[in-house]
Amino acid sequence: MDTLHQAIEILRRYSIRPSHQRVAVMEYLIEHPSHNTADEVYDGLLSEMPTLSKTTIYNTLHLFKNSGAVSALHIGVEPMRFDSIIEPHAHFYCNVCHRIHDVDMDKELWQQVRHIVPDKAEELQILFRGVCAECS
Ligand SMILES: [Zn+2]
Ligand SMILES: [Zn+2]
Structure with a gap:
């Protein structure tokens, strides 16, 4: 299964409506399993989705986290990082x-x-x- 379909499948499994942006964010996390911060996801997606806002990324990642579709990692004063490995x-x-x-x-x-x-x-x-x- 390619990462696009993997991303859609994960969102469906966690009852998250697979909008274009949400799928792109989940796909990014699968392709970059390196505990990304919201800023890193934003920077990584900006070239393919120039209309993206940081707020959207932030909200999407927290929606994923609250639904259990990603895990979150908080280390001291560092910004929260998101992990597609749950x-x-x-x-x-x-x-x-x-x-x-x-x-x-x-x-x-x-x-x-x-x-x-x-x-x-x-x-x-x-x-x-x-x-x-x-x-x-
Ligand atoms: Zn080191
Ligand atoms: Zn991890």
Whole structure:
């Protein structure tokens, strides 16, 4: 399945009306699975959609987040980042290059976390911080 149809499918699954702009934003997140900020999505889509506004991007990403179609990652004072991978995984944040790496989580470890976190937790993040191999 190409990313366009993947994007439409995800939106439908989360009962989000697949407007042209929403599909484009979801497609961007699938093609750039690098924990994008709203600004990065905006910059990335601007050339193909010159009428796009930052507010639209911001609202669309928050709609996705609130519907569960993307996960959100909030690191300290950094702007929120959006992740098209919604399966449980942890993150490693490099204090030097500010890159975020996905870290696979043992299912059992995740279950242990789940035991002490209510089902309706707004955010569930496991974050490691430090200096990545490239920067150290
Ligand atoms: Zn680094
Ligand atoms: Zn991630």
